[in-house]
Amino acid sequence: MARVEPLPTVRFADGSVRIIDQTLLPSRYEIVSLATVALVCEAIRSLRVRGAPAIGIAGAYGILVALLEARTKSLRELCECLADATRRIGATRPTAVNLSWALDRMRSVWENATEGRAMVDALAHEADAILAEDLSMSAAMTSHGATLLRSADAVLTHCNTGGLATGGGGTALGAVFAAVGEGRRIHVFANETRPLLQGARLTAWECAQRGVPVTVLVEGAAASLLASGRVASVWVGADRIAANGDVANKVGTLGLAVLARRAGVPFYVVAPSSSIDTSRASGADIPIEHRPHDEVIRFGGVATAPEGIDAYNPAFDVTPAELIDAIVTERGVHRPPYHFARVG
Numbered sequence: 051m052a053r054v055e056p057l058p059t060v061r062f063a064d065g066s067v068r069i070i071d072q073t074l075l076p077s078r079y080e081i082v083s084l085a086t087v088a089l090v091c092e093a094i095r096s097l098r099v100r101g102a103p104a105i106g107i108a109g110a111y112g113i114l115v116a117l118l119e120a121r122t123k124s125l126r127e128l129c130e131c132l133a134d135a136t137r138r139i140g141a142t143r144p145t146a147v148n149l150s151w152a153l154d155r156m157r158s159v160w161e162n163a164t165e166g167r168a169m170v171d172a173l174a175h176e177a178d179a180i181l182a183e184d185l186s187m188s189a190a191m192t193s194h195g196a197t198l199l200r201s202a203d204a205v206l207t208h209c210n211t212g213g214l215a216t217g218g219g220g221t222a223l224g225a226v227f228a229a230v231g232e233g234r235r236i237h238v239f240a241n242e243t244r245p246l247l248q249g250a251r252l253t254a255w256e257c258a259q260r261g262v263p264v265t266v267l268v269e270g271a272a273a274s275l276l277a278s279g280r281v282a283s284v285w286v287g288a289d290r291i292a293a294n295g296d297v298a299n300k301v302g303t304l305g306l307a308v309l310a311r312r313a314g315v316p317f318y319v320v321a322p323s324s325s326i327d328t329s330r331a332s333g334a335d336i337p338i339e340h341r342p343h344d345e346v347i348r349f350g351g352v353a354t355a356p357e358g359i360d361a362y363n364p365a366f367d368v369t370p371a372e373l374i375d376a377i378v379t380e381r382g383v384h385r386p387p388y389h390f391a392r393v394g
């Protein structure tokens with residue numbers, strides 16, 4: 051497999067948001083340019099760019115695209131365009147708080163602007179800061195996470211929590227890569243992650259890119275793998291963490307946490323503080339995205355269930371804090387009971 055250089059995952063160049071089209075991996079590595087707000091929305095909604103921190107960064111740069119699209123207008127008209135773009139981008143995916151968090155940061159810049167021309171630099175500066183902070187939070191949280199890994203450990207992961215899901219540094223899979231970078235031998239078991247296969251397509255691809263041994267399994271095999279005693283720990287990311295430590299993450303995470311507890315295997319969550327939403331007291335308050343039925347009952351354009359059949363397709367579920375042995379952020383390794391409070 052030819053090695054590619056995927057960093058950073060989301061960039062801004064020549065008036066466009068530039069992303070790796072993750073729907074094409076692992077067959078094709080292609081950078082696409084998103085030069086309109088409509089294209090940014092489509093890319094986030096269809097998971098061309100995905101992963102909580104990555105969609106926050108793409109959304110922030112999407113506001114810059116909106117400004118460039120509306121450049122010639124008066125300050126009042128510009129603000130109306132940016133408000134509309136914020137609403138449209140924010141509506142693409144409701145669960146990952148990083149998206150609304152990034153859009154709120156951009157909003158506080160354009161709402162306080164006193165003239166249109168200075169807005170381009172100010173918004174570019176804020177979006178660049180969101181990307182830079184994400185890279186530095188990844189560096190810190192992955193190195194804290196690596197302290198929980200020993201050489202010869204096998205780990206089980208869910209979804210994709212590597213560089214592709216962030217600005218480039220990753221969350222849970224990033225911690226595994228950090229431990230490997232420190233000289234430890236780690237074997238990754240990657241849950242394939244139905245229905246969109248982020249584990250099989252993206253986690254396995256990132257591991258292969260780095261020469262980290264990886265074994266893909268269907269989610270149904272996770273129970274017997276955990277019961278076999280071969281897995282030292284389970285590692286997942288988060289799309290939103292409530293104040294009490296409940297975690298919304300890719301559907302299937304809850305089942306994995308239950309299985310890990312039953313098998314006595316530690317269950318770790320790695321996420322930046324931009325994924326913590328202190329305004330939600332518990333996971334019951336987190337909005338869960340439901341996606342089109344076709345993702346479940348068709349594959350590669352081929353029907354995998356009778357035509358017209360109903361499907362249940364939540365993109366995320368909520369794992370209660372009591373099943374989580376540690377939540378790792380850029381600030382360190384948090385142990386239960388969790389009480390996340392607003393910082394700054």
Ligand code: MRU
Binds near residue numbers: 100210221222248289
């Ligand atoms: O639907 P996706 O692929 O965007 O879901 C992503 C996840 O659930 C990740 O685990 C999560 O964003 C945390 S890793 C950065």
